[in-house]
Amino acid sequence: MIDAAAFHDFEHAGWERAAEHYSDAFGALTTQVADPLLDAAGATEGTRLLDVATGPGFIAAAAAARGARVDGLDFSHAMIAEARRRHAGVTFREADAEALPFDAASFDAVVMNFGLLHLARPEAAIAEAFRVLRDGGRYAFTVWGAPDTAVGFGIVLKAVEDFGRANVPLPEGPPFFRFSESDESRRTLERAGFSEVDVRIVPLIWDLPSADGVYDALSRGGVRTAAVLRAQTPEALANIRAAIRQSAQRYRQGDRFVLPMPVVLASATKRQS
């Protein structure tokens, strides 16, 4: 059974550690979905928007650039420090997605870019988004596609399965790819009371300078996969790294490594009347 508190603490410690590497590891990738995500949330001039699990504040800053009135929120002190350093004009707050420090009906839009898959209690975060939205407000989140489509994850998981141990002693969390299944995202939003649910795939591309790029990004800038890699023996880790490097060769284009990383983008409206 999942120990939600233990998993929450594990993720929290992991993000405090990963914060300084996250932008270099994932920034060029996760920011590609900023416009589709903000469009799905209806973010325009004057929209009161909350960016939950803001990390270094990429989406919050993109929304502010559209003229939205933005709050960015993250439970990691180090991430919030990073966000404040990068985006001086945006308000950032250290708080938990599962217990938002805002009154009901405070926002026109709530977004979460690659946050849901890290939560111990995703339903609690979705219920909180619903609560702080006004009637007619929009909610939008993204998660990675399943590993047979999001190649960066696929090749790392396969290498661990072939050359290491996937079942290492870590606090168990909800399945990482649960919301990659469009129907599961749709059902969960509807169960939370949302209507006009739309779920679609956005085809992102991970353009990396070396065959080691995937390993470097996930081992430094991630949490769950980084912990799985840290738990391997030195010999297994060397084999895993070599296998990832070899798989990346299939995606070589000149001197770059170009990996498909599709995203599931789900959005919905809060309707009370």
Ligand SMILES: C[S@@+](CC[C@H](N)C(=O)[O-])C[C@H]1O[C@@H](n2cnc3c(N)ncnc32)[C@H](O)[C@@H]1O
């Ligand atoms: C993969 S990063 C996404 C960062 C950013 N949204 C982006 O677009 O790249 C996940 C973020 O979720 C945050 N996070 C995880 N669990 C959280 C929680 N319970 N409450 C608030 N933030 C959380 C982490 O600290 C981290 O910054």
